[in-house]
Amino acid sequence: MTALPYPALHASHSGIWIADANGTRPIGRGEAIRIAADTPVILLNAALIGQRLGYADLSGLDLLELFAFLCPARFMVPTPRGLARVAGIDAPEEDSAIAPFLRDATDALLALIEGNDWPEREGAWTAAQSLFRLRWTWAPLLVDRLPKPSVAERWLYTKLPEWSEGAPRPAPRTVSLDADRTQERLAALTGSTAEQRPGQRAYAQAAREAFGPRMTQGAPNMVLAEAGTGIGKTLGYLAPASLWAEQAGGAVWVSTFTKALQRQLGQESARLFPDASVRKTKVVTRKGRENYLCLLNLEDALQGGFAGRAAILAQLVARWAAFTADGDMVGGDLPGWLTTLFRRNGSTALTDRRGECVYAGCPHYRKCFIERAARASADADLVIANHALVMVNAARGREQTTRPTRYVFDEGHHIFDAADAMFSTALTGAETIELRRWVIGPESGGRGRRRGLAARLSDVASYDEAGGRAITDAVVAAHALASDGWLQRLGEGAPFGPVEALLAAVRGLTYARAETEGDAGYGLETELAEPDSTLIEAAAPAAEALDALVRPLVALGRRLEAVLEEGPDWMDGPARARIEGAVASVAWRADTVAAWLSLLTRIGGPASPDFVDWMAVDRVEGRDYDVGLHRHWLDPTRPFAETVLKQAHGVLVTSATLRGGDAGSDEGWDVAEARTGANHLLRGASRFAALSPFDYANQAEVLIVTDVKRGDMAALANAYARLGLASGGGMLGLFTAIRRLRGVHARIADRLAREGLPLYAQHVDPIDTGTLVDIFRDDPAASLLGTDALRDGVDVPGRSLRMVVLEGVPWPKPTVLHAARRMAATGEGGGKGYDDRIVRARMAQAFGRLIRRADDHGMFVLLSSAMPSRLLSAFPPGVSITRVTLDEAVARAAALPSTVQTGQGARATANGEVP
Ligand code: SF4
Secondary structure, three states: OOOOOOOEEEEEOOEEEEEEOOEEEEOOHHHHHHHHHHOOOEEOOHHHHHHHHOOOOOOOEEHHHHHHHHOOOOOOOOOHHHHHHHHOOOOOOOHHHHHHHHHHHHHHHHHHHHOOOOOOOOOHHHHHHHHHHOOOOOHHHHHHHOOOOOOOOOOHHHHOOOOOOOOOOOOOOOOOOOHHHHHHHHHHHHOOOOOOOHHHHHHHHHHHHHHOOOOEOOEOEEEEEEEOOOOOHHHHHHHHHHHHHHHHOOOEEEEEOOHHHHHHHHHHHHHHOOOHHHHHHHEEEOOOHHHEEOHHHHHHHHHHHOOHHHHHHHHHHHHHHOOOOOOEOOOOOOOHHHHHHOOOOOOHHHEOOOOOOOHHHOOOHHHOHHHHHHHHHHHOOEEEEEHHHHHHHHHHOOOHHHOOOEEEEOOHHHHHHHHHHHOOEEEEHHHHHHHHHHHHOOOOOOOOOOOOHHHHOHHHHHHOHHHHHHHHHHHHHHOOOOOOOHHHHHHOOOOOHHHHHHHHHHHHHHHHHOOOOOOOOOOEEEEOOOOOHHHHHHHHHHHHHHHHHHHHHHHHHHHHHHHHHHOOOOOOHHHHHHHHHHHHHHHHHHHHHHHHHHHHHOOOOOOOOOEEEEEEEEEEOOEEEEEEEEEEEOOOHHHHHHHOHHHOOEEEEEEOOOOOOOOOOOOOHHHHHHHHOHHHOOOOOEEEEEOOOOOHHHHEEEEEEOOOOOOOHHHHHHHHHHHHHHHOOOEEEEOOOHHHHHHHHHHHHHHHHOOOOOEEEOOOOOOOHHHHHHHHHHOOOOEEEEOHHHHHHOOOOOOOOOEEEEOOOOOOOOOHHHHHHHHHOOOOOHHHHHHHHHHHHHHHHHHHOOOOOOOOOEEEEEOOOOOOHHHHHHOOOOOEEEEEOHHHHHHHHHOOOOOOOOOOOOOOOOOOOOO
């Protein structure tokens, strides 16, 4: 029995319970809110429980925060099951047992402090004292229990190791990989003999070509390799990649789209380098700099820059920073749920989102996580990165001397979208206000260290008169950009300055012309064509203002380069590194403003055939949050080919669905070439395809349900509920519209919860997507609803995912951009063929979530009778596809081999009704 005096509260979709020393009882919502307001209550995930109670301000003794303090940088699924595992106690069997369990779990966690084997003890006493001053709810309990250390604890910044710089790495040697040695390497990695896995062996052989010597400048050895799930393509390409790195002395960059695959690659690399200390130097994971904790921003937050809950988050992040493997706050070992507990309050300010890094001018430069990752990757054999980072580095990276020559793009079907995002331009309120802050610095007496350009480059300004003038001019010109409160002023029809006036004209015309069909309340857009006189009149002064900004930025860039060349006395190594950093970031800003200017000249002028331009108002639930002009490349693989492919010597692009999801045929290579940029190269790409070795005919079936009426929300929700009940959870529900997802969730969550089947949903639960997938993976009775991100990036092998249910045919949204690309489509079937390829690729990706291993079984359900037969080739050859009624589909779901007995005893019957 617990010694703690506090009650514990739990709320699920099926009820609310409170547990105290006298036992457990169900209570009503009003009483729960009253108790939580009067007494500190123990709970698990206050944000989620608050949402279930309809009381967003709920706070208390949140066990997730306690775990983050006690076990920083450790993984935990934020559910009672996950908590039970880390606390080393039994998980509760049913919802009503969770509240008393939370009290026991509190005791178990606090007992860590008393033990002698608590690895994260160092720094805890000091942090608890700071948290006590901040009135963190757990602090009094911790301060009472934590003995003062006999030796003063080291402060985080003295504890972190420094990175060291080595001599620049020589260019890779020119080598050709031997076929037999590649196979030997593969066999060593997989532990299999030559007779086994012929598909993987052929794949490795094909991948080897990407590592041969380049014969013509601008024409890399490019290989397009489509390999169905289960071929083992990761080890298939790691075999030649690691051999090349070893023989050539160079680094291979493996780029993924999802964090899940990045993590998986990190794990697979253990086969290459079983010794962890060797692996640390040979395999490095790199992410965009906005992912990493900025130590300078953290210091600022700890020393008064943050207040209230944000200050508590800063303390918990500081605890984590002392134990993290790489300082990645977004996809690394900082729990994804931690920042959502604080409603993202402050977490973005702890990274370097605005590019305010002062490089060697920073006192923590030698310990900086970002700099450490960059240094480590210069000497690594294998750099695991993502598509966006590869493109950013190639386009405007500071590491030109260590430019990669060999790339593997896994999840290569995402190259097009990643390039689309990377090489686009957005002249919006949010973007201009970011730039304003970067140039001017804080304007409203904001706390913290954030500084403008003048402060960051004060030494240059005092040394170089022209440089100083350029900085002053840029600061003056930046006052024409949108400033705080711009959205409200636009709403009131009182914009301030030329850029806000332009945004007001864009907003007015967008509202006048945009269609509100589809996901109403979530965004409006319209072509940038036939502008009205208000917009034309607003464009000219805005262009003048931007021109007045771009000129000093370009001049400043030139002066910085000149100062570097002159090398004045005061410029020591750190100052040089800082100015080099400034050259890159000033150039990037100048390019951005130049791109905005060219977009503005389009208003009232001729359209460029290379670009698609439109106006948009971004909204969430009917409220504007950004307004502006957008420009995308009609074919974004063109700039991708110029900046990445043509600079490389060898590129392997691989995926399970490279050819638009038509795995059974020999067609689709033109799609693969167009979507990866291969068609912009002098030398064509070589092609390889291998079908999945899985026995889809026996492992999976596709059911097309014919009697759920389109547009009938109640019928749609009923179908999801019956299927989820029949399968006993394990359902991944996929939607193309957030509105429908929310509608279905609201109608069925209680119904499933009453049977002990938890339902989670993206865009509903206050939990990040990565954590939602962790929860779903961890509990075979759970179901998960989501949109695009789940269709592509979920890897849940085993019984936790046994049914994928798609709400309808995933047609592309009829956006301005889509319409333009559809019209320009030259492939088979013209625009209609273009749409078909998108749908097939999406269906293939969604189906791909179902069968991840040779022993997986599952069912793919499409709730739409309007599925054209020509699209059925999206599914692997051999899988049975049947059109059925909902009753039949429910009966089949109930017969799935891995249907589980639910926690609350009552089991759904074959027709999905609960007895
Ligand atoms: S070097 Fe830059 S990113 Fe790193 S801690 Fe310092 S300011 Fe932050």
